[in-house]
Amino acid sequence: MKKLKFWLTGLLFAQLLLAIALLFINQWEEQKSKPKPILAIDWNNVDKLIVEDNDSDVTLTKTENTWVLSNTKLPIKQDNIQELLRSLEMLQTSWPVATLKSSHKRFEVVKDKFVRRIQIFSKDKLVEELFFGSSPGLRQSHVRRVGDDAIYSVDLDTLDINANSEMWIDTSFLATGSDISLIKGPDYSLKRPGASWEFNQSGPSIFLGSSRHGKLDQAKVEAFTTFLSNLEIISVAQYKPVLTSDDTTKVKLEITDEKGSWTYLFVNVGDAYFVSRNDQSDMFILDQGVYESIANVTQADLLVDKPKTDDEANEEAVSSSE
Numbered sequence: 001m002k003k004l005k006f007w008l009t010g011l012l013f014a015q016l017l018l019a020i021a022l023l024f025i026n027q028w029e030e031q032k033s034k035p036k037p038i039l040a041i042d043w044n045n046v047d048k049l050i051v052e053d054n055d056s057d058v059t060l061t062k063t064e065n066t067w068v069l070s071n072t073k074l075p076i077k078q079d080n081i082q083e084l085l086r087s088l089e090m091l092q093t094s095w096p097v098a099t100l101k102s103s104h105k106r107f108e109v110v111k112d113k114f115v116r117r118i119q120i121f122s123k124d125k126l127v128e129e130l131f132f133g134s135s136p137g138l139r140q141s142h143v144r145r146v147g148d149d150a151i152y153s154v155d156l157d158t159l160d161i162n163a164n165s166e167m168w169i170d171t172s173f174l175a176t177g178s179d180i181s182l183i184k185g186p187d188y189s190l191k192r193p194g195a196s197w198e199f200n201q202s203g204p205s206i207f208l209g210s211s212r213h214g215k216l217d218q219a220k221v222e223a224f225t226t227f228l229s230n231l232e233i234i235s236v237a238q239y240k241p242v243l244t245s246d247d248t249t250k251v252k253l254e255i256t257d258e259k260g261s262w263t264y265l266f267v268n269v270g271d272a273y274f275v276s277r278n279d280q281s282d283m284f285i286l287d288q289g290v291y292e293s294i295a296n297v298t299q300a301d302l303l304v305d306k307p308k309t310d311d312e313a314n315e316e317a318v319s320s321s322e
């Protein structure tokens with residue numbers, strides 16, 4: 001009887017140990033399969049990204065708190081870079097779709113066959129590298145971290161990872177600030193000392209913007225300044241127009257806003273329209289409508305319309321009836 005009791009106690013103890021072991025194994029397996037970040041890095045210290053596809057690549061660098069194109073130092077769309085960084089930070093592991101090195105090429109996540117490649121730097125040191133490959137579904141990609149053979153399916157479309165530098169440029173970076181206080185153009189010089197615009201009769205501009213020609217229309221000037229603060233380029237010009245050519249039209253604007261003083265040069269050559277600014281070495285392509293809404297403005301366009309005389313009214317009536 002004592003032997004039976006001993007064996008039963010031993011069996012119960014063994015079952016208890018087995019139950020505890022199974023519990024720990026299950027917890028370990030559950031913890032192992034629990035999603036975790038693919039990239040475990042300090043994102044606050046990330047200061048450079050290289051994005052590459054099969055045709056092109058772009059290097060984005062962080063200067064102080066602003067991201068720019070590395071080669072030209074042109075500012076990029078800050079919302080776009082922040083969105084990409086958030087997407088990379090949120091990449092999570094799941095059950096891997098493959099774990100063998102021999103599968104890398106099939107999923108297009110290897111050096112000689114990929115859809116997108118991203119290199120992440122901190123203080124000029126490469127800290128992580130990702131290959132994005134084939135798509136398992138809508139707005140999804142296969143991804144592999146360099147140094148790990150596992151391939152995961154993630155919710156990030158490679159179309160949202162752009163390797164074309166032109167697509168990164170902040171097309172509004174040449175726009176003036178919203179608080180413009182001085183504008184000097186071809187035949188006008190205006191200032192806004194308070195709430196209203198007036199002709200600038202001081203300094204070397206004394207012969208510009210003479211009030212004898214009429215009264216400023218505040219609404220028209222405000223509309224003009226809105227065009228300036230909404231200025232957008234199309235792209236960087238691949239060549240600079242010949243400014244001394246006879247068929248080249250040039251219009252210079254000097255503007256002071258809350259950010260500083262700027263000198264703009266608007267250029268028209270045939271069907272091509274350009275703009276440059278004194279703090280940039282490049283010239284930029286403009287849409288024709290944007291060019292005309294700024295460069296074609298003269299002082300007469302900013303004045304209050306004079307009432308028509310009887311003769312002018314009669315001439316207009318005759319013209320409209322013909």
